[in-house]
Amino acid sequence: EIVLTQSPATLSLSPGERATLSCRASQRVDSYLAWYQQKPGQAPRLLIYDASVRATGVPARFSGGGSGTDFTLSISNLEPEDFAVYFCQQRYSWPPLTFGGGTKVEIK
Amino acid sequence: EVQLVESGGGLVQPGGSLRLSCAASGFTFDSYAMTWVRQAPGKGPEWVSSITGSGGRTYFADSVKGRFSISRDNSNNTVYLQMNVLRADDTAVYYCAKNLYINSPPNWFDSWGQGTLVTVSS
Numbered sequence: 001e002i003v004l005t006q007s008p009a010t011l012s013l014s015p016g017e018r019a020t021l022s023c024r025a026s027q028r029v030d031s032y033l034a035w036y037q038q039k040p041g042q043a044p045r046l047l048i049y050d051a052s053v054r055a056t057g058v059p060a061r062f063s064g065g066g067s068g069t070d071f072t073l074s075i076s077n078l079e080p081e082d083f084a085v086y087f088c089q090q091r092y093s094w095p096p097l098t099f100g101g102g103t104k105v106e107i108k
Numbered sequence: 109e110v111q112l113v114e115s116g117g118g119l120v121q122p123g124g125s126l127r128l129s130c131a132a133s134g135f136t137f138d139s140y141a142m143t144w145v146r147q148a149p150g151k152g153p154e155w156v157s158s159i160t161g162s163g164g165r166t167y168f169a170d171s172v173k174g175r176f177s178i179s180r181d182n183s184n185n186t187v188y189l190q191m192n193v194l195r196a197d198d199t200a201v202y203y204c205a206k207n208l209y210i211n212s213p214p215n216w217f218d219s220w221g222q223g224t225l226v227t228v229s230s
Contacts, residue, residue: 034216036153036217043203043205043220043221043222043223044153044203044217044220045220046208046216046217046218049208049215049216055208055218056218087152087153089153089216089217091214091215091216094155094167094214095155095158095167095168095169096155096169096170097143097155097158097214098155099152099153099154099155100152101151101152102152
């Protein structure tokens with residue numbers, strides 16, 4: 001099973017700042033990685049897939065990068081609605097499909 | 109507009125059973141694999157089970173294999189999760205989710221339901 005480790009657990013930033021989130025896979029996943037955003041009481045929302053492709057309707061301030069085992073999600077110029085929890089997911093080797101433990105982006 | 113509406117959650121005693129349903133609309137249902145993902149309070153999502161568009165292939169997490177089954181009714185655009193021999197650690201919000209890619213094995217999930225809470229407790 002591929003384990004995804006996200007860091008940091010919590011990121012405290014102010015609106016307008018840049019957020020950089022990390023996801024590290026225990027084995028290579030090539031570019032088969034996605035990022036989701038989840039707000040309290042809501043289902044996850046797909047943001048990025050295939051490591052760097054923005055999903056439909058996702059603002060350009062969200063960008064994904066990396067391949068192999070190390071990936072990043074960057075959010076430039078944080079908006080108030082971006083404060084949420086972010087999860088990564090891999091589909092390179094399954095079953096099982098696996099998710100990371102999440103990074104919470106909170107308002108400083 | 110894609111809509112996924114789960115139902116069937118609730119409180120059940122350990123060892124009991126529940127059947128979750130997910131009614132889908134707004135897309136060609138039988139062309140997409142469907143997946144159940146659960147999330148325990150304060151935890152990350154956990155993939156539970158997937159079924160291909162035709163229903164011909166099913167996949168399960170080791171934690172539920174032998175206890176849960178997945179099926180779909182393409183004539184009624186509904187996917188089901190039958191959960192038996194429930195345990196306390198099955199307690200979670202259960203979401204159904206739609207594949208991003210058409211006619212493909214489970215991959216990315218571009219639409220999710222609102223979730224249904226399953227609580228296993230005596």
